[in-house]
Amino acid sequence: MRVAIIGAGLGGIAAAVKLRKLTSATFVIYEQSPGVGGTWFDNRYPGCEVDIHSHAYSYSFLRYDWPRTHATQPELLAYAEHVVDRFGLRPHLRLNTRVTDLVWEESTSTYRLQTEHGESAEYDVVISALGLLNVPRYPDWPGLDTFAGPCFHTSRWEEHDLTGKSVAVVGTGSTAVQVVPAIAPAAGQVYVFQRQPGWIEAKHEREFTPRERWVYRHVPLAQRLHRARIFHQGNRRFRGYDVNSGHQQRMRAGCENFIAEAIDDPATRAAVTPDYPWGCKRPVISSTFYPSLNSDNVELVPHAVSRVTPTGVVDATGRTRDVDVLILSTGFQPTRFLAGVDVKGRDGRSIHDAWRERASAFLGITVPGFPNFFILYGPNTNGGTSIIAQLERQADVAVRAVRRLERSRKRSVDTSPVAARRFVDWIDRRMATSASAMNAGCHNYYHDAAGHNVTQWPAGHFTYALATKLVSRLGLKTAR
Incomplete structure (x- = not known):
């Protein structure tokens, strides 16, 4: 299997690590910036740091010596570089290369990928890891x-x-x-x-004390238990919404x-x-x-x-x-999913046309009519304690699909429209009593122009982990 990963942020890196560990696929990671790290490469303002605890805002598959409870931008960038080198991903990187077009070819069950430089390549599977908060919102103030x-x-x-x-x-x-x-x-x-x-x-x-850092470095269970405690607290916190x-x-x-x-x-x-x-x-x-x-x-x-x-x-x-x-500091345009990339699926339909009324995806990952295409940080997946954990679960879904295609004689996997609709209906029901509802009296970035909440996951990470593990197979069907 030939896989293209679009984006070398923490989502794209997670997908690459899991592909390398669990499949025999070849893959290329396309990144429009000169370096890896995604938002932590782009954002370099004074005071820039994460607001999630370091042990939760990191991968579950790698123990790391964090110096602080909340990592700074340079520390997070160093972490991304460390993971890339630790798992040998650097030869797979294509930096300074922005993907502009993806076109599904029904006859070959492949995507034709094009870059801004006019280069073209063919892939069996595409994983988009473009992120959510990466298109700045500039105000239209007079003057x-x-x-x-x-x-x-x-x-x-x-x-x-x-x-x-x-x-x-x-x-x-x-x-x-x-x-x-x-x-x-x-x-x-x-x-x-x-x-x-x-x-x-x-x-x-x-700062972590020297003793704390020693324990987290040398006692494997310590960091895992601390991480589990953070996620447990995050799940309880969601009751407040x-x-x-x-x-x-x-x-x-x-x-x-x-x-x-x-x-x-x-x-x-x-x-x-x-x-x-x-x-x-x-x-x-x-x-x-x-x-x-x-x-x-x-x-x-x-x-x-x-x-x-x-x-x-x-x-x-x-x-x-x-x-x-x-x-x-006027925010981003988070409801513009896949901005800058034109994805055409079956019958030449653009994903932006499919999302004309509302951006949606099954589990936030797949869209009916766009086979072998997976989205990390897609619609209604923001939240759940740590986005890194959410990204890992989304990467798991994509990698499991690649393994299914490798092991079978099937060439494509697509999404059930019924499953996709039921997922959106469930999201809307859960959001009805949420503090983020449109009539709650605040300005937030969660909603599109029509008032749909298209960005937020309405529960904790454990719920999302169960959904991606147990429900994903019900909505994804292999064909041909």
């Missing part, structure tokens, strides 16, 4: 293109000396809460523009207590307190953002940006603040 100073998105960070400068950071999501504490000590003034507050929980990050649960109230009360303890100014405390349920949008994990708002040179602006001038930013009340540097 943005007239700003005279440095202006950039956090995922496209530009190095500038911010010493003594007046800096505007627009947004208070997971990225902004890392950027602000990191740049505030050097900047002369930092304005933090907040369209809507988010629920923030303390991170409790720290039910707006009618007592756990919802406890999560909200914990965040309110954190606000009261960490922020000095009563007006600022009121401004950062949301009026919607916990979990309506992705909870932010940070121990340092709230304390940074106590600094004399940091000002929270609890208003959206309305327009930009050549020298400043105007908020929704009409007030202008002069700034030297404008940093956009």
Whole structure:
């Protein structure tokens, strides 16, 4: 079997490792960036680090000597490089190569793959590991293109000396809460523009002690038990997403207590307190953002940006603040799955046409009419404690399908439309009482233009692991 993997982030790496260990397939990993790591290669802003515990935000098949409870961007990039070398994946990499087109050939049961360089190749199976949060969302504020100073998105960070400068950071999501504490000590003034507050929980990050690191290195069961405990806590945490649960109230009360303890100014405390349920949008994990708002040179602006001038930013009340540097922490376009790649399945139908009304996939992995094509981090798979664990389970489904094709005389595996519809119906039923429902009163990135929640997995990782192990075969049928 010839397999193409699109993307050398942590999803693509997981798929490659499992293909190498469990099949005899040959494979090529296409990556548009100059290096591996995916989002941890692209995002290099100050303070960049993961908000999931390191022992959960890593592969189950490899014990690793993490120095901290929550890995920084350089540490995560080093981890990706380590896994690539540990499992001999480097010869399979095609860096600086973006895949643009995939066309299913019914007569040969293969995909014709094309790259931006005009190269063409044929593969029996394609695994897309393009990620979810990789297409920046740029605002359409009037005057943005007239700003005279440095202006950039956090995922496209530009190095500038911010010493003594007046800096505007627009947004208070997971990225902004890392950027602000990191740049505030050097900047002369930092304005933090907040369209809507988010629920923030303390991170409790720290260095592992030498003794802890020794135990995790030399006692094989220690890291596994710690990982299991993290996932157990994550499963319990998911109870809070039910707006009618007592756990919802406890999560909200914990965040309110954190606000009261960490922020000095009563007006600022009121401004950062949301009026919607916990979990309506992705909870932010940070121990340092709230304390940074106590600094004399940091000002929270609890208003959206309305327009930009050549020298400043105007908020929704009409007030202008002069700034030297404008940093956009305005999120991504997560509902644009497979952006930049045109995938054509049976009868020449584009996957983007199939998703015209709603992006959906069976278990978030396969789409009816697109044989031998697997998606990692597809629709409704975000969440579940750790995305790395989710990606591993998705890679398992793809690799098991490759093994089935290797061992049988069949040439393709496709998805039952009935199974795909039932999966989407189940997602919608589970989401009906979730805090992330459209009528919960917050702005989140979960929903498409029609109001469908197309990004979130509505349960913990254990539920997803069982579904991918026990249910996947019911929806995937081999043919020919």
